[in-house]
Amino acid sequence: MHLILVDSSPAQRAFIASALADRAARLSTLGCADAAAGLVTTSAGNNGQGSADGITVLLVNCAQEEASGLALLRRIRANAQFATMPAILLTPAVSDGALEYLIPAALELGARYALPDDGDAEALRFVIDALRDDAARNATRADETAGGRRQLRAASFAVRSLDDAKCLAPVLAAATSRHSAAVLGISELLINSIEHGNLGISYARKKELMLQGRWREEIERRSALPENGHKRVRIRLRRTADGAYIQISDEGPGFDWRQYLEFDTRRANDPNGRGIAVARMTSFDSLDYLGGGNVVVARIKAPICSKDTKS
Template sequence: MAEPVTALVVDDEEMTRAIVAGYLARIGYRTLEASSIAEGWAILSNPAHTIHVVLLDRRLEDGDGLELFERMKSLPTLAEIPVIVQTVSDSSADIAAAIRAGVFYYLMKPYDGALLRSVVRSAEERSGRLRSLQGDLRSRADAIALLRDARFRFRTPQEAQNLAITLSTIADTAHSLTFGLSEILMNAVEHGNLGIGYDAKSELKANGGLIREIEARLASPEHRDKYATLHVERSDTRVSFTVTDMGQGFDSSRYLTVDAFQSTATHGRGIALARMVGFDQLTYVGTGNRVIGVVNLDRPADPVAD
């Protein structure tokens, strides 16, 4: 029998911890609770516990929750656990800082159970995909360092994720670039080629049907021959990623800033965060079915675990 997914909830409010535990119990998750950085670290450091995802409050009685996250990154056994930060702050600067530090997602309180479950599931699933690719990522990095001009064609979310993870090694800002590339490549598949709009995705995520809908559309006569392309160009000073899909485009201006209506949604802030965190420039061209992301190679590197 497979062990249950275990979430560690670090929050100094007992009621919040209980509510989160109740939400996650509905999808079969086990939860452990801590009210401080010290308690959270004690649980994480205990080899008897296998933690799959951490929900971390920013404001704890003994400091900023990101301090615990920084400790986690210092140990290889903990560094790859996805961390979801939860806070009352809706500051775009705070969100960007947390994403740059490497957290998986940033939830604004209060939020509903459907949103929490969706984000936690996504974190655990994405963590599994990352682990499956890490075995040969170093050898790929050596080859990617030689890249100067390349074109890729992709159709599925899995292919988009594989490309994002592999190609992010082209720059020192690997974590941030993985996040940014993943967002624009996944958007090309889901929103561009498959035509899953913002409202439809909200409903599908709420009822747990998004993956089934993506698979159905990929196999449908209307969409099965569609693909997106990625053109990568590298010079000595910068890398340019051009993503083009076969969709009709969209109004990108609506999603280029992290605004109030997006802060409590299950999705929609990815493009804004990709622009803030993943790239030095992010520009949508024409109707919105082409996007160009630029990374300067002299950009400061992502934080590296000791």
């Protein structure tokens, strides 16, 4: 992993470099956004689309003055090659009103996490580990899947485990017009349906499990229970002239999905709770929950003048 850290404070750069020294094979520390933008364009590698060890992660302090961190993210996202690069936002000590602007704006630009700039080394290490795990889970062989599977017009699937979800997400994403962005959002929706829907793990319980490093262990334990053995998450893919529609249904009672469509600053320090908001803003053109919340439909528009949509 190559970690690019952008922070105007030499002391903060030294602290973060020390905290993450054992997490990154390469660590670049920079004091200004212009230098970071140049480094990203020359050393971004595979931007998280290959192995976990090969990803480049951008860690940027969003200074209140001039919102330089947001400007850097916006500049990088303008280049399609870096559209899916994982980014972490460090927020300065500002008012709640400022955070209500900074954090949603960063998420809309594709930041995966927003953390307070308060010297919490454990939180930093946790999110870096989470990004590494995400990269490993979402590593795909895009060249092998994009050809034949993009011709799918309609298909149905069922998954039970996290490994099932890991295998299916790139297949579904390959049937859309933007594979790299879609696979992250699809993975998030599938995992949510498994853990929260079919296995009944609450938000608070997941937070506790993640902080303890026992989340996957609990998933496997609950999956092995007799009452959960028959449960499946069911997926329907439908492609039309205007795009791809992916419907995901679980066997749970549903949940209050409305509070998760937008990022809530009250959850800013939690290790979970931002996936739906990030998926809605970065992976899909629309995301609609039906009924009680145990059915969700994601839509990705077809590209303009796509030959594939004319057949």
